[in-house]
Amino acid sequence: MGDRKLDFTKCVVGKMSPEEQDWLNVKMAAVKESARRFPIFFSQASRFIANDVPEWNTDEIQTLENIYPGFGSTDWTKRNLARTILICALDTNSDIQVLRVFFEIAEMNELVALYKGLFLLDNAADFSSQVKEGVRTNMVNVFDAICLGNPFAAAYLEDPAWNQLVLKAIFMERPLYKIQNIDQRRNKELADMLQDYIQERWAAKRTVSPEVWRLVHQYLREDVKQLILEKELEVLEKSAIETILDSNATVGEEFWNNIGKMNEINLN
Amino acid sequence: MHYIDPHIHMVSRTTDDYEAMREAGIVAVIEPAFWLGQPRTTVGSFKDYFSMLVGWERFRASQFGIKHYCTIGLNSKEANNEELAEQVMEILPQFLAKEGVVAVGEIGYDDQSEAEDKYFRLQLELAKEFELPVMIHTPHRDKKNGTLRSMDVIQEHGIPEHMVVIDHNNEETVKHVLDRGFWAAFTIYPKTKMSKMRMVNIVNTYGSEKIIVDSSADWGVSDPLSVPRTAAIMREHGIAEHHIHLTCYQNAITVYGQSGQFNESDWKQDHLVKQADLHQGNSVLRGQEAKEINFKNSIGD
Numbered sequence: 379m380g381d382r383k384l385d386f387t388k389c390v391v392g393k394m395s396p397e398e399q400d401w402l403n404v405k406m407a408a409v410k411e412s413a414r415r416f417p418i419f420f421s422q423a424s425r426f427i428a429n430d431v432p433e434w435n436t437d438e439i440q441t442l443e444n445i446y447p448g449f450g451s452t453d454w455t456k457r458n459l460a461r462t463i464l465i466c467a468l469d470t471n472s473d474i475q476v477l478r479v480f481f482e483i484a485e486m487n488e489l490v491a492l493y494k495g496l497f498l499l500d501n502a503a504d505f506s507s508q509v510k511e512g513v514r515t516n517m518v519n520v521f522d523a524i525c526l527g528n529p530f531a532a533a534y535l536e537d538p539a540w541n542q543l544v545l546k547a548i549f550m551e552r553p554l555y556k557i558q559n560i561d562q563r564r565n566k567e568l569a570d571m572l573q574d575y576i577q578e579r580w581a582a583k584r585t586v587s588p589e590v591w592r593l594v595h596q597y598l599r600e601d602v603k604q605l606i607l608e609k610e611l612e613v614l615e616k617s618a619i620e621t622i623l624d625s626n627a628t629v630g631e632e633f634w635n636n637i638g639k640m641n642e643i644n645l646n
Numbered sequence: 647m648h649y650i651d652p653h654i655h656m657v658s659r660t661t662d663d664y665e666a667m668r669e670a671g672i673v674a675v676i677e678p679a680f681w682l683g684q685p686r687t688t689v690g691s692f693k694d695y696f697s698m699l700v701g702w703e704r705f706r707a708s709q710f711g712i713k714h715y716c717t718i719g720l721n722s723k724e725a726n727n728e729e730l731a732e733q734v735m736e737i738l739p740q741f742l743a744k745e746g747v748v749a750v751g752e753i754g755y756d757d758q759s760e761a762e763d764k765y766f767r768l769q770l771e772l773a774k775e776f777e778l779p780v781m782i783h784t785p786h787r788d789k790k791n792g793t794l795r796s797m798d799v800i801q802e803h804g805i806p807e808h809m810v811v812i813d814h815n816n817e818e819t820v821k822h823v824l825d826r827g828f829w830a831a832f833t834i835y836p837k838t839k840m841s842k843m844r845m846v847n848i849v850n851t852y853g854s855e856k857i858i859v860d861s862s863a864d865w866g867v868s869d870p871l872s873v874p875r876t877a878a879i880m881r882e883h884g885i886a887e888h889h890i891h892l893t894c895y896q897n898a899i900t901v902y903g904q905s906g907q908f909n910e911s912d913w914k915q916d917h918l919v920k921q922a923d924l925h926q927g928n929s930v931l932r933g934q935e936a937k938e939i940n941f942k943n944s945i946g947d
C-alpha cells in the first residue's frame with residue numbers, strides 16, 4: 379500500500395464503530411487477497427456502514443488535508459470513507475481493471491464514493507479518462523463528487539478536460555470556490571470561452587454567476603470591457619468586476635471565496 | 647396523505663408523470679426490472695438496464711421529490727433465451743447487493759415453459775442467499791394455474807410466505823394467495839385487469855391486512871396515478887382510512903422493508919427538493935428555470 383492510502387486508512391478507520399471496524403477489517407483483508415468479491419463488498423457497505431458524517435478535530439482535518447487537499451470542503455460520510463478504504467485495499471497492479479468493470483455497474487451513491495476516492499490511489503493518473511467520462515454525467519451529486527473538494531481533476535486533467543469541467547460546473551450552477559485549485563488552473567482559453575459565454579448570456583438578457591469573473595481576471599478582453607461599461611451590474615457582480623478592472627488590485631483566494639459564499643447564500 | 651407505488655416502470659414515464667405523482671402524494675416508488683417490449687440480445691443491454699435502475703432513474707426521481715427503489719431479476723419472457731439467460735444470471739448477484747434494491751423480481755412464469763421454470767427456481771435461491779423479498783409476476787394467460795404453480799415452487803424452495811408478494815392478482819386468484827399466507831398485490835390498469843371499483847370490492851371482502859395496490863404503469867396504456875386514484879375511489883365508497891393506509895402505503899413498507907433497504911425515514915426527512923443545477927440541457931429540467939419545490943400532500947382527484 380502506498381503511503382497516501384495507508385495514512386488515509388489509518389486516519390479514517392478510527393471513526394467507525396467497533397462493529398463497522400470489524401466488518402471493514404475483514405473485507406479489506408479479503409480484497410487484498412483477491413479482488414473477486416470487491417464489487418459485492420463495496421455495495422454492501424450500504425448495509426454495514428452508517429451514512430452519517432463524522433466529526434473531526436482541527437488536527438485530524440489538517441492531517442487529512444495534507445493527504446487529500448480539499449478534504450475539509452465537502453462532507454464525507456462514513457460510508458464514503460469506508461468505500462474509499464476498500465478501494466485503497468485493492469492491489470495497484472489490478473485496481474484499474476477491477477474498477478473499470480465496476481464503474482460500469484455502479485449505482486448513484488457508489489459512483490460518488492468511487493470518484494471521491496480515486497485521488498488516493500498510487501496510480502491515480504491512470505484513471506484520468508474515467509474521470510473525464512465522469513464529468514459527462516448529469517447526476518449532480520456524482521458531478522459534485524468529481525468537481526468539489528476533490529484534488530484529482532486539478533492534478534491529472536489536461537487543460538481541455540479541465541476547462542470542460544469548469545464550464546459544466548458553471549452551467550450546473552455549482553459553487554466554483556469549492557473546486558480544488560481553481561486559481562492555479564486558470565488559463566486564457568478558459569477565460570476566452572467564459573467571455574463568449576458572458577456575451578451570449580447578456581445578449582439573451584440572462585445573468586451570469588459573479589464567480590465567473592474569478593476565471594476572467596487578467597484575461598479581460600476589450601469587447602467585454604466595453605459591454606461592462608454599458609451594463610447595469612448587480613452588487614456581487616459589481617464588486618467582482620471592479621476588482622478585475624483595477625490592475626493594481628491584488629486579489630487573493632479569500633476575496634473570491636467570499637464572492638462564492640455570498641452567491642451561494644443568494645441562490646438558496 | 648402519502649402513497650407508495652410499489653410496482654411501476656418509471657424508465658418509460660415522463661417528467662410530467664413524476665410531477666403529477668408527487669403532487670398526488672406519491673413519496674416512494676419501486677421499479678421492478680422487467681421486459682422492455684423489445685427483446686434484448688446481449689447481456690450488456692441487461693447490465694446497462696440494471697445500472698440505469700440504480701443510477702439515472704434514481705437520480706431523475708429524486709429531482710421530483712420521489713424516492714426510487716428497484717427490484718432486480720431476469721423476467722420470465724426473456725428467460726426463454728437460455729444462452730442469454732445464463733449470462734444474465736451471472737451478473738445478477740452484484741446488482742442484488744446494491745443499496746435500494748428491495749427484492750428479487752419481477753420473476754415467475756409467462757408461458758410456463760421449462761426454461762422459465764429453471765430460471766425462476768435459480769432466482770428463488772438467489773433471494774434466499776441475499777435474504778431479499780421476492781416479487782412475483784403472474785402470467786396473463788392461464789393465470790390461475792400459473793399463480794398456483796408459482797406458489798408451489800416458492801414453498802418447495804422453503805421461502806417464507808411473508809417474504810413474497812404475488813402480483814397482478816384477480817378475483818380468481820386472490821383467495822388462494824391469501825389462504826396460503828402470501829402478500830397479494832393488485833395492478834390497477836385504466837381499463838383492463840383490475841378496475842378501481844373491483845378493488846373496493848376486494849377490500850370489502852378480504853380486508854387490507856395483506857393486500858397491496860400498484861399501477862404497474864409502463865410503456866403500455868397505464869396510469870401512473872393509479873394508486874392515489876384508487877385510494878380516492880375507496881374513500882368515496884366508504885372504505886375506512888386505515889384500509890387505505892395499509893393497501894396504498896404501509897403494506898409495501900412492511901414487506902419490502904424486510905430487505906433492510908426500504909425505510910420510511912428515507913423519505914420522511916424532508917420534502918424540499920432543490921432543483922438547482924438542472925439548466926441548459928444538462929439535466930432533466932432542460933432549459934427551465936431551476937426551482938425549489940415544497941411539496942404539499944394533496945390528492946390528485
Ligand SMILES: [Zn+2]
Nearest residue numbers: 678680752862
Ligand atoms: Zn411490471
